[in-house]
Amino acid sequence: MADTTLFPPEERDKLTLRLQNAVNGFVDGPRGAVEEVDHxxxxxxxxxxxxxxERRRVLRSSWQTTPARTTPEGGTPPAAGMAPGGALATEGAPVAPEASATDTEQLRLALRDYRETAERLLRL
Structure with missing residues (x-):
């Protein structure tokens, strides 16, 4: 996860300036200063x-929307638990290892990004 800030620098600077101005104005207008800090x-x-x-939306889309896999013949693979032609697959039927590895890697990356985002939030 490249972006480690929760606020873009320019937005953080604007909020910081507003906060400082409100605190500095307390002597002349205590109620107005507190109202501004509230805002x-x-x-x-x-x-x-x-x-x-937005971060959660991006994270969810990284693992919930995986492209449809196709069979070597160019068709769509059967639904889970179904063999080609619509018959029930037998227990222990082989799963394409490259598809499983790709899905697992996407999930590993999603887990890492979720963890990093949650850790940043907990450090606030």
């Missing part, structure tokens, strides 16, 4: 929620 926090929470929801 800054509200905006930060909303942005964080949007960022995490």
């Amino acid at each position: 800054v926090l509200e905006d930060a929470i909303a942005r964080l929620t949007d960022t995490l929801a």
